[in-house]
């Protein structure tokens with residue numbers, strides 16, 4: 001009975017060891033920059049679902065839309081900045097609070113409440129004459145093809161908090 005013993009020569013051992021160590025180091029060189037490049041994309045946004053106190057007391061909200069502005073920290077990849085957000089806020093006849101995005105759904109200009117003398121009781125976009133009813137629904141046959149987005153909101157200690165603006169389900 002002969003033993004089929006395979007021995008590893010010193011040269012082979014060094015080859016295996018150096019190849020293994022080299023591969024490990026090469027993987028580190030490739031994976032680290034790759035992870036740095038895509039990490040911000042994989043990060044869950046800490047702002048998602050957050051609400052901001054927009055410094056407007058609920059008792060000060062009337063039936064007349066008023067513009068409120070606030071700042072949020074925005075992280076875009078590696079770039080952090082303060083971004084100004086805005087909303088048109090009012091109370092419906094039944095007291096429900098409505099907070100509309102001021103961003104026109106045509107090409108993104110800012111709409112104003114009663115921004116045109118020709119169209120009272122409407123939001124008006126000066127860029128191409130886009131019009132919206134007070135509810136934020138777009139007036140048919142004007143450039144916007146959808147109504148203004150609606151902010152999620154909540155009330156805490158009598159103050160209005162706004163979250164993300166969501167596209168409306170068309171009425």
Ligand code: FES
Pocket residue numbers: 104105106107108109125126127128129130131143144
């Ligand atoms: S951007 Fe508002 S109507 Fe065109």
